[in-house]
Amino acid sequence: MGLAARHLEANGVPTVIMGCAKDIVEHCGVPRFVWSDFPLGNSAGRPFDVESQAQTLELAFRLLETAPVARTTVASPLRWAADAAWKHRFLDVGKLSPEEIAERRKEFDVVKAVAKAKREGA
């Protein structure tokens, strides 16, 4: 998505990305970025919370209007949860047993093979 935003912008189209993965988006280097400190998959606000979705989109609009330079990030003030416990649960490899790791590896090999077949047939 970052690469697409960069391409649009370089060709004269202003862009704004709404996302949750702050490090990945900023590592890419994008023109404008609204960051929500939410689990991946909630770039546009909290599920079933119209107000939070409208607030997040409004930040994107404000950024289009006011960002002074490229690589401007605005952090949504919304909180996913009262504490940070959820942040430890994403891809927590430390919690996996060797058997589970082997199982995940097998599953991922299948996923990769499926993706490859689909890509080559596309």
Next chain:
Amino acid sequence: MSGPKIPFAPEDDVPIRYMDRTREYYQALGFSPYRWAHFTDAPFTPLATPLARTRVALITTAAPFQPEAGDQGPRAPYNASAKFYKVYSAAVDSKPDLRISHVGYDRANTVPEDLNAYVPLARLQEAVAAGRIGSLAPRFHGAPTNRSHRVTMETDAPELLRRCREDGADAVVLVPS
């Protein structure tokens, strides 16, 4: 020196380091590390018209539901067969059924049961009705979640630009899922 404790936030309440976390995870599984796109600068084009007269396009990484492609429900495991590899477009007023089972969203913490949390189409339409933005481009566009940066840069991004221009979009909101 002692006094009242300063109420700092907990040390671990910081942005998740997704690149480190993902790297560690896949290394533990025995895969070679992924290299994320990285630039130290970025292009910039100021908005040329007031937002109330701007036509906005939406780009998403969500995928249209494909009946033949297996479980794409909110609790589906990572489903590579639901991926797409070509840019697609659909009418913004078509009430699209868009899913994210084909990407690595945070399955430990969220259940994607509300489309509006990852595709802000309804909120954008409300913004048009409220006069906050001029209009919505007639189509939204789907960006493939391709692991090849080269394909993204040389094929998909130019195609997205072409479609946005075709629709007369003055600005674009991109929402990864």
